[in-house]
Structure formats: C-alpha cells, structure tokens
Amino acid sequence: MISYMPYPVRIDDIVVETEDGNQKSFKLVFENEAHTKAWKHVAGQFAMLSLAGQGEIPIGIASSPTEEDHLLFTVNRAGKVTTALHQMTIGDRMGVRGPLGKGFPVDTEMKGKNIVIIAGGFAVTTLRATLISLLARRSDYGKITFIYGARTPGMLLYRDELQQWAQRGDIDLHVTIDREAPGWDGLVGFVPTIAGQVAPSPENSVALICGPPIMIKFTMPPLEAIGWTDDQVYLSLENRMKCGEGVCCHCNVGPTLVCKDGPVFTRRQVKKLPIEY
Amino acid sequence: MKVFKISPAELDTMIEQWNKVHVVYAPAMEKQAAASPDCAPGWCRVDGSAALTLLPLLTGPTLASVKPFFFPQPETLLTYTLENTRPDKGMMREPERSKDMQVVLGVRPCDARSVLLNNLPYQEDQFFQANRQRTALVGFICDQTLSTCFCSRMGGSPLDNEGLDLALSRAEDGFIVEVCSEKGEALVTGLELAPAPEGDISALAARRNAGGNPSATELDSLKGSELGTLYDAAMWQSLGEACINCGACTFICPTCYCFDIQDEVVRGQGRRIRYWDSCMFPLYSLHTSGHNPRGQKVQRTRNRFLHKLKYFPDRFGPFSCVGCGRCVKDCPVNIDIREVMDDLMHLTAVE
C-alpha cells in the first residue's frame, strides 16, 4: 500500500560540489536501523526528499546500492524546496520516500555487455550510482566507457572520484569542459563532439545517456552513424512529479507515467511518445 | 442477491436507523448546494425524513458526484509540528483519520461506476482504500435519463447496480431494494424487510433486458487505434481555441482523479495535504526551469480528452468517463465530450 510517509533521515554530511555553490551533495543516514536494511534501490531510480513545511521533490539517487550505510543526493538550488534544502546543515532531520521508478537494467540487459555512459552537467548523478554499481561487480561487464562534460572544471561534480576513476585501468574515462580554462589540461569540447571522437563500438554494447535535451539531441547522430540503434540506448526523463507512485497523473507523457514506467526508458520507447517532457 | 420491497415510510425508518450509528449524506437540492458547512458542496447531512425529498432525484445525475467521499478536499497525508520547543519538531506522523461509516444516499449508477474506475489507479492508495471501506453507497436506479446522459455509450446503464451497496428502484407504492454487497448486507441487517414479490423482480429484470447489453460499445474501436492518429488530429486546434482552461469540467467530473500535494503550516502545526488538481492548468506540468511540456492551451485540452479516451484505457481497459454529462452541462463554452468522441471515431474510421 502507498502511504506517502517518508523514512526519517539525518543529514550526515554536505559537500558543496560546484564553484558557483549551486550544487550540493547531501549524505543521508536513516534514523532507524530497520529502514537502512529495508531500503533496496537500483541505480537510476529516484526518491522524494521531504522537508517538513516545505514539501517534497523528486531527486535521482546518486549513491549506489552497494554503498549500504547511507544515501547520496546531489541537488541543484532551483526553487522553493531545493533552496530550503541548501540552507540546512549537518545533523538536521528530513525525510526520504522511495525508492521510486525503474532504474537502469544493470542486472539484466546490461550484464555481459560493454557499457557506454554519457553524461552532461548535473544529470551525472544517477550515472555515478550506476558506475559504482558496475565497478562493484566489474567482471560482470565488458569495457566501460565514461564520457562526462561540464561547462567549466569547477562545475564538474564528484571531482575526487573522477580522479580515482582516472587512475583505475578498467574505465575508459573522458572528462571534458566546454571551453579552455586556466589550469585545465584535460579534454575541451562539448559532449557530443567528444562522444563522436571516442566513437564507442555498438557491438554487444549498451549506452546510458543523461543530460540536457540539447546534448542528447546532438549526441545521437554520431552514434547512429556508427551503427547504434534505439534499443541499445537508455535515457532518463524528467517531468513535474507529485506522488511518484503512478497515481497523481502529474508526470504523464501521453499514456506513459514517468515516475512509474520510467524515469529510465530506451530511446525506442521515448521516440514513440508525444514530446510532452 | 437478496431483494426486498419497502414503502417510503420504511425507507424513512431505515435512514433513521442508519443515522443513529453512521453519518448519512444525501444530494443537496439546487438551492442548498453550497449551504452545508459539514460536508462537501452538493451534498448535505440527512436528518429526519428523507424519502420524499429524495424522490425528485430519480432522474439524471446529482449536482455533485460522489468523488469527495473517496477523495476528500483536502486529504491529510501526514502531520508534524514546527514548534521549536518540541523535541519531535519536524517528525512526520500518521494523520488522525475518521473511521466512521458514511452512508451516501441517492447515488446514480454512473457515479457508482466512477468509483470502480477510479479504483484502478488507486488500487494501492492507502487513503482511497480506507475511504472506500468506510463508505456505503445507497443508489437510485434512474427512472429517466436526461438529454446530457450517455452512460450506456460508455459501457454503463441507467439501470445498473454495479458498484452500489444497496440499489433502490421505484416500484408501485415503494421501492425495490437490491442488496449488492457485504456492506449493503450490513445496512439491512436487523431491519425486518419483506422480500420483494416475484412480479416486481421480474419487471426490473425485464427493464434491464430491454436496455440491451451495455458492456460492448462502438467506441471500443478507439482503444485499438494508433496514438499518433488521435494525438495529431487537426480537431484539437479548434477545441483548444474554444476551451478557456477554466478546469470546471475536471472538478465536477467523477472520474477526473489527479491531485496536487502541498505542505500547509498554520501557527506552527503542519500537515501535508493532497487536493484535486486539473491538467487544464499550466502550473500542472510546469518545470522549475520554466520549461512547460504542455505550455499551450491546446496541449492541455487534448491531454484531458486523450487521458479519458486513450491513455486510461491503454493502461487499465475501460474509458475514464461514465457519461454522467456534468461536463457537458457545465462547460461555459459548450464543449461536448460526445462530439469529441464522434470526431475521434470518425478519424479512426478513416484510418
């Protein structure tokens, strides 16, 4: 039964991720041990963050299920609830309701495949969760390619982890920024351009692409040119949400409910939908 | 199924009995529609003799649908305190909820059916299910239909008792009472009612048979049609231009069930509530970024009709409309869902 009651959690840590201060990561721990055990999610799912007096917002789960003792959410300061959340401090209490929606098929379609992850801006959150899930069972997957871009070096999320991943030999990592910047000696260029240069083979592969719609639009042609099909490509949609449980209708895109049927869809599924997202 | 026959006086006695242990509601007449402080608009609390006041209601839909009994305005989902001195500040608590049985009189077959349809998306919703459990629907089979009624076209019938707990129909000098559920059974337990004479039972059955089989409708061809054909139809343009997006049709509709959730704090005491929303409003789909996937009026008008006639049936089977005709009567610019259906049927026929 759907109860709309969040689990009580405590803010255990807050990290300011970006130079503009607009992205913060919140590490949350359950107040009740039983809830820690009860919580089971899949990378790509989301949850409702609940602030008494402010409301609830859907946020992608940035932690992997393998990070068992806490949850991580990276939140962009945008409106009412996200601003209130940004003002909270370590030790404060709030609520989490979920996990909600369908995640990436890490245990099914992705198993045994080469994985190509393409992320733009702060849509990287659930892809961080995915990468960590994959690394925990590295031998279940083939080659892992991770392409991630942000406007400036200071706008990249999870910078410490990016460095750790770069040092591992088992991820083909490409981190890029939009324009030259002092002190940056990495890749420069938009994500679609870099994706075109990396040109990951579609053979026995699956791609997960999350980012602004414009990035997705321009990333597809170079991939299609080398043989990628719509069934191999997974996207994550966003729409305004209220219940997150497929009841309130807010998130509908035609007959599809993003909160329940998604937010993860194959590109083929997305193409069949009216453009109402 | 047990079937009784009662006189109007016996109906009064029944209602009196129910009133002692339950909360009893009846449809308000036009004049008192907004004038009852203790229940939803269009309904009133019943005290004393009701049978005769209910009689005019044997024709056409009640002013308001039964939606508020299952989906109250607002429903409290949880509560909390924000007082600084309280150790439980910010902790979410289960709301206190009434467990009183509510008995709703004068329910139309179309409205009874709407509860069954809304139950499909609300199957797992704790609040809706609790309200269902504590609500008994005492319905009136329709004597006559209005020009705006089209329940038969939507797979229902003016003579249906589906979804009702007790179904009353008019017979000579009184009413036939069909006991349609366990809740209905409980309502008549302890009352000494006479079984209905065989003649009355067969007369009712004959009326129903004459009505034909309502479950298969010519509209079913819409269900198999391609979404693209319906979605891209030129008709939405003119419909969207006419519609003023007032949302009236969605609020009076028994089968419109979407909701918004908000936090409300009064003097340090907070609650999270849900209340009726409408996909006719631009805020409904507005993202924080300012992007609005249904920013145009035509997109919203289309969404309402396609939700009822395509999206809902794709997901659950039946159409999300019971043909009560309220939206037809109350639309300020005379948009008629029956014409919308005709146009869509025409499109699929061409296809």
Ligand SMILES: Cc1cc2nc3c(=O)[nH]c(=O)nc-3n(C[C@H](O)[C@H](O)[C@H](O)COP(=O)(O)OP(=O)(O)OC[C@H]3O[C@@H](n4cnc5c(N)ncnc54)[C@H](O)[C@@H]3O)c2cc1C
């Ligand atoms: C599946 C999913 C995952 C998301 N993941 C993240 C994430 O990881 N990090 C992040 O920063 N943001 C994420 N978002 C967007 C985030 O939910 C919105 O930025 C947030 O709801 C804005 O709330 P607000 O109260 O600050 O803004 P306001 O505009 O004041 O919001 C008012 C209400 O509108 C609704 N709303 C407005 N915009 C959106 C939107 N784009 N999506 C959903 N609901 C909205 C919410 O119910 C909110 O309570 C995600 C959205 C979805 C649907």
Ligand code: SF4
């Ligand atoms: S759409 Fe109109 S006719 Fe159909 S159930 Fe709703 S109010 Fe009644």
Ligand code: SF4
């Ligand atoms: S009542 Fe009529 S004008 Fe108002 S939103 Fe509904 S269809 Fe549009």
Ligand code: FES
């Ligand atoms: S958010 Fe309520 S149905 Fe998707």
